[in-house]
Amino acid sequence: MTDTLTRRRSTEEIARSRPAWQRRLTSDRAARLTFYVVAFLFWIALAGLFERIPGPPSVVDSLVEEFRRGEVFGNFADTFYRFGIGVALSVGVGILVGVVIGLSPMARAFLESPVLVGLSIPAIMWAFLTVMWFGFGHTSPIVTTFLTAVPFVILNVAQGVQGVSRDLRDMSSSYGVPLGRRVRELVLPAVAGYVVAGLRFAVIMGWNGVLLAEWFGGSGGAGYRARFWYDANQFAGFAAWVVLFVGVIIILDQLLLERLSRRMFRWRDATH
Template sequence: MTQTLAARTERRSRWLWRIAGYVFFVGLWQFTSTFLVADFIVPPPAVILAEMWEIVASGQVWVHFGATLRTIAVGFVIAYVLGSVMGLLMGRSKWWEAFLSDWVMATLTTPGLIFALVTAMIFGLGATGPIVAVIVTSFSYIAVNVVEGVKAVPRDLTDMARSFGRPQAYILRHVYLPFLAPYLFTATRYGFSIAWKIATLAEVIVGTAGIGFMMRQKFQQFEMQGFLAWVLLFFAFALFLERVVLQRQMKHVLRWRPEVAR
């Protein structure tokens, strides 16, 4: 009972501080647009909210968010499969690690802008360039986390499973996956956040639809309120996917681990 009450108090405290952070940010924004900068450069929050509502009511948000989500869905699924396979190979074999590690590290440390520009030059306008950019920039985050998870698996468990004649598929399912689950979710969160950024960036450069395309359009027209409205819609949607979808799924799947599920 005491632990439950303490947990509720802690959650309430976190929410209060989170709300306080938003209030402070909006207050600072309002102060800036009122006293420090002209409102056509930094429009006040009420103007941006009205613009966001117009975008949602007109249906543009569904068209362009849908285009960006398709890019992310295709690119990230391919990156996730590719990164997971490479991570398993590198984690279980020093030969594969020597063969792949430098290339994985190179893509991990290279700025995403470079891949966005290269894919734009190769594929030109359209959806192919952003999808390839998402794959190239995201798979390394998956691979690195999977490698760490594979190396964290206790050697005694794998040796015992082999000594009892268990096949590789059984060992992978009942030994590796339970240890890999937290690493896979961490890889999903980091890789997905990178996929969002690079997809939007690639759309800014060569997109013909999507959130980045609309940001570029508003930027070229120097329409600050429209630009900020799309930026905040992007922020709200990404935050919704992170907090409501990914974190809840992680807590549900890893509910057997108290330090993760709480």
């Protein structure tokens, strides 16, 4: 333990001894910025090589026009409504089922295969199925989001529960601590970081699910609007909505979920 702390301290001292400009160039923020610049230049190169790939100027014009028409906020409001309900349901059900699988070998044997099947089915298949089952409207995007996201939450929570010290679980059981109290005061605090990791997966996968469901069977929403421009053979308008999709998920992941994940795992490490 002492050797580990010494090595960690030495690494941090070496990092602090480097010049400020070198630390900035090798930081996580610099790496992300470099990726965005390279991706933007790659986009410009593709637009120059292929006529049917719209370049940044035409995409920006389409974005401005969509904002001017008032299409962006209204369609994203529909999408976020469906997405929010689907993710909330997936997190609630995922935590419940994940805790049951982690605590009960019988439940794990019974539910492990359905969870693996859910993980193997892509979002596009759920989108097709839910549109067939529920038709157009809010229901199919919500159900697609839920079915796409919930296996990832279950898997993360179940792994977290199985990682809880068996000695602590056996001791609490031996002393007759009620099951509800054991889950509330021992299991859930220990798996908080895994819940956040599952939430992160749920948001990313659920976002794909809701957009695909709106694409194939939505009566409105961001995916529906992107399909509108695709069917109209207006690829600049379609690319404008793709840029919005990517921008929204990056904002959700980097500004909200990643910070929440770092904070929860920092709390877990400090507790250990």
